[in-house]
Amino acid sequence: MKLTQLLTTAALALGLATGAMAQDKLKVGFVYVGPVGDGGWTYEHDKGRQAIEAEFGDKVETVFVESVPEGPDAERVMTQMALDGAGLIFTTSFGYMDPTINVAAKFPDVKFEHATGYKRADNVSTYSARFYEGRAIQGHIAGNMTESNIVGYIGSYPIPEVIRGINSAFIHARKVNPDVEFKIVWAYTWFDPAKEADAAKVLIEQGADVILQHTDSTAPLAAAAEAGNIIGFGQASDMSEYADGPRVSSIIDDWAPYYIARTRAVMDGTWTSTDTWDGIGPGMVGIGEITDKVPAEVKAEALAMKDAIAAGEYHPFTGPLNKQDGSVWLAEGEVADDGTLLGMDFYVEGIEGTIPN
Amino acid sequence: MLKLEKRPQPSQTWIYLAPVVAVIATMIAGGALFAALGKDPLVAIRTIFWDPLFSEFAFFYRPQLLVKGAPLVLIAIGLSLGFRAGIWNIGAEGQYIVGALTGAGVGLAFYPLEGWFIFPLMVLGGALGGWAWAMIPAVLRVKFGTNEILVSLMLVYVAEQLLASMSLGLMKNPQGFGFPGSRNLQQYPSAHNAELIAGSGMHWGVVAALIAVVFAYVLLTRHILGFHIRLTGEAPRAARFAGVNPGRLVLICLGLAGAMAGLAGLFEVSGPAGRVSIDFNVGYGFTAIIVAFLGRLHPLGIALAGLLMALTYIGGEIAQSRLGLPAAAIQMFQGMLLFFLLAVDLMTNYRLRLTKREVA
Numbered sequence A: 001m002k003l004t005q006l007l008t009t010a011a012l013a014l015g016l017a018t019g020a021m022a023q024d025k026l027k028v029g030f031v032y033v034g035p036v037g038d039g040g041w042t043y044e045h046d047k048g049r050q051a052i053e054a055e056f057g058d059k060v061e062t063v064f065v066e067s068v069p070e071g072p073d074a075e076r077v078m079t080q081m082a083l084d085g086a087g088l089i090f091t092t093s094f095g096y097m098d099p100t101i102n103v104a105a106k107f108p109d110v111k112f113e114h115a116t117g118y119k120r121a122d123n124v125s126t127y128s129a130r131f132y133e134g135r136a137i138q139g140h141i142a143g144n145m146t147e148s149n150i151v152g153y154i155g156s157y158p159i160p161e162v163i164r165g166i167n168s169a170f171i172h173a174r175k176v177n178p179d180v181e182f183k184i185v186w187a188y189t190w191f192d193p194a195k196e197a198d199a200a201k202v203l204i205e206q207g208a209d210v211i212l213q214h215t216d217s218t219a220p221l222a223a224a225a226e227a228g229n230i231i232g233f234g235q236a237s238d239m240s241e242y243a244d245g246p247r248v249s250s251i252i253d254d255w256a257p258y259y260i261a262r263t264r265a266v267m268d269g270t271w272t273s274t275d276t277w278d279g280i281g282p283g284m285v286g287i288g289e290i291t292d293k294v295p296a297e298v299k300a301e302a303l304a305m306k307d308a309i310a311a312g313e314y315h316p317f318t319g320p321l322n323k324q325d326g327s328v329w330l331a332e333g334e335v336a337d338d339g340t341l342l343g344m345d346f347y348v349e350g351i352e353g354t355i356p357n
Numbered sequence B: 001m002l003k004l005e006k007r008p009q010p011s012q013t014w015i016y017l018a019p020v021v022a023v024i025a026t027m028i029a030g031g032a033l034f035a036a037l038g039k040d041p042l043v044a045i046r047t048i049f050w051d052p053l054f055s056e057f058a059f060f061y062r063p064q065l066l067v068k069g070a071p072l073v074l075i076a077i078g079l080s081l082g083f084r085a086g087i088w089n090i091g092a093e094g095q096y097i098v099g100a101l102t103g104a105g106v107g108l109a110f111y112p113l114e115g116w117f118i119f120p121l122m123v124l125g126g127a128l129g130g131w132a133w134a135m136i137p138a139v140l141r142v143k144f145g146t147n148e149i150l151v152s153l154m155l156v157y158v159a160e161q162l163l164a165s166m167s168l169g170l171m172k173n174p175q176g177f178g179f180p181g182s183r184n185l186q187q188y189p190s191a192h193n194a195e196l197i198a199g200s201g202m203h204w205g206v207v208a209a210l211i212a213v214v215f216a217y218v219l220l221t222r223h224i225l226g227f228h229i230r231l232t233g234e235a236p237r238a239a240r241f242a243g244v245n246p247g248r249l250v251l252i253c254l255g256l257a258g259a260m261a262g263l264a265g266l267f268e269v270s271g272p273a274g275r276v277s278i279d280f281n282v283g284y285g286f287t288a289i290i291v292a293f294l295g296r297l298h299p300l301g302i303a304l305a306g307l308l309m310a311l312t313y314i315g316g317e318i319a320q321s322r323l324g325l326p327a328a329a330i331q332m333f334q335g336m337l338l339f340f341l342l343a344v345d346l347m348t349n350y351r352l353r354l355t356k357r358e359v360a
Helices: A003-021 A041-059 A072-083 A094-106 A131-145 A160-176 A193-205 A219-227 A256-268 A296-311 A338-342 B012-036 B041-049 B058-084 B092-110 B118-144 B148-168 B204-222 B224-234 B236-241 B246-270 B284-294 B299-323 B327-349
Strands: A026-031 A060-065 A088-091 A111-115 A124-129 A150-155 A181-186 A210-213 A231-236 A247-253 A275-278 A285-288 A328-330 B002-006 B350-354
Touching: A026 A041, A026 A072, A026 A256, A041 A060, A041 A088, A041 A231, A041 A247, A041 A256, A060 A072, A060 B299, A072 A088, A072 A094, A072 B058, A072 B299, A088 A094, A088 A256, A094 A111, A094 A124, A111 A256, A131 A160, A131 A210, A131 A231, A131 A247, A131 A285, A131 A296, A150 A160, A150 A193, A160 A181, A160 A338, A181 A193, A193 A210, A193 A219, A210 A219, A219 A231, B012 B041, B012 B299, B012 B327, B041 B299, B058 B092, B058 B204, B058 B224, B058 B246, B058 B284, B058 B299, B092 B118, B092 B148, B092 B246, B092 B284, B118 B148, B118 B246, B148 B246, B204 B224, B204 B246, B204 B299, B224 B236, B224 B246, B246 B284, B284 B299, B284 B327, B299 B327, B327 B350
Parallel strands: A026 A060, A026 A088, A088 A111, A111 A124, A124 A275, A150 A181, A150 A210, A210 A231, A231 A247
Antiparallel strands: A247 A285, B002 B350
């Protein structure tokens, strides 16, 4: 018998077995790319998992495997969860995309939710957050706060999501401070405290007094605290342990409302394959408390921008905006479409340097 | 008083007993660790060692042992040749990456052409890529006397940067919406290292690992080169008198190890992994060092050790998911295995003696 047949038979048998149990318990699996204690990306996904348990109590059982490499290992972990009777599996890293699609094809009755990808199937949904909305607020604060007019930016990988964040932060920093410049360092990692700290130190040596990061550890904040007189922001998680030091605000990924809604949909039998890209409005992106280091009026402006974005009155990518080479991207009042944003591979006018390729 | 006394000859019994004792000691210490975490140690040990092989879903896990074990065995066999001769290639991870890049590069260059010759060319490309990357520390050592441990290790980080650059640039999937990573070779039949029998886990990488085991066994026991390798490791002075050319041996050992690591990378990227991506490498090149020593640098031992390591990975994942054990506990458990092996190894070369306290 072929493996797919075997698996389908097993899944069917399980489907029957769990079908009987389904009334009392849904098993929800999570595949994490980092350790749950990373303080950033995976930590927030795990908080979402705990929120499911808190919401549904005895009606759910959640399981997770952490630090799963992207590729065949992820495929095996997902298969194992499906074999063990999971009815819903969240795969929380971009690199799990093809494995998720492969495993989902073998288990048509199991629902899959893949974070930040673009491949869907009848039983695979995708979801991501509009982090760039938070970046706009960050850029506004950074532009106001910098005295050296140099903002350091630690990029992970030059992919659309990260480039979008850089552009959004830069546009809003320039708006309030025409002299501001961005220095960008690529760390080529999502989570490597040593590399992230090195990147922060390099930027500080080059005169940056504001550090923005698109990597997941607290190491850049620790480096900023050590250097003194530097401000930074929490990334993915609030990182409030640095609130007395460099951290003045943060972008928080809040997956809990989405995770609870999707779990409920599976329980109700109303789950369908969808593509979700939510921002501040629905609460998927949160802005951590802005500390007193930020002047009151800047804080008020930042919060006003947050409210405007949440209400849908303001889009962070609103024209007039030019691309780096000076060509027109968005005319006066024009708003960027999601397709362009999802594939963003260019800097906006004013950012120096090129995107590594 | 207990006293350690050097044995005149390494104990034959302990050479074979040590890995078994190490595994048992790991189970005991690991069980204590799991108990301290509030889990039933017997259930945890059973989940890791028994369930992948004999549980309800073993039909899925058994083939996975081959998938996970094959690259470990292939790389470890290559490394063991050098290790026996005292040539320390620590950079198999880099050679694995470069082999995957060159091999996948050959395949991607032919896309979308179909032809029987594409996969063999990719295999050749993968082996050459790994070989070339290993030649850097080899030539530097032979010509300038640099330390191959440092150079090969440093080149791992260079290879990782190369991998990131390729995933983001040259090899990026033109239809990938700007996301990093190459085309999926699993969807390109001529370049796909598919399972030879569906559901068996057997792909060309597993076949290559088996061939490597036989090849290394014959080389070490029947061939003059194998004799030279063993001689150089055991008695370097005697080897020099016997006319062994140390430079040539460095080139051969590092070259073979590099080519095998490159092959492992190619079989992985064209099969189970499917695509070149930034996080393609998951540490097989480093784990293979443990496998090589766990297997006593002996080809058959390495094959068994590779399967054992694969078992702890797969069982470890099941334990995480079913019992909620943290990943760090599983990693500690794997680390214990090497730790105990090295500790027990002492018994191969030394023995414990009870001595009377001497009167002053």
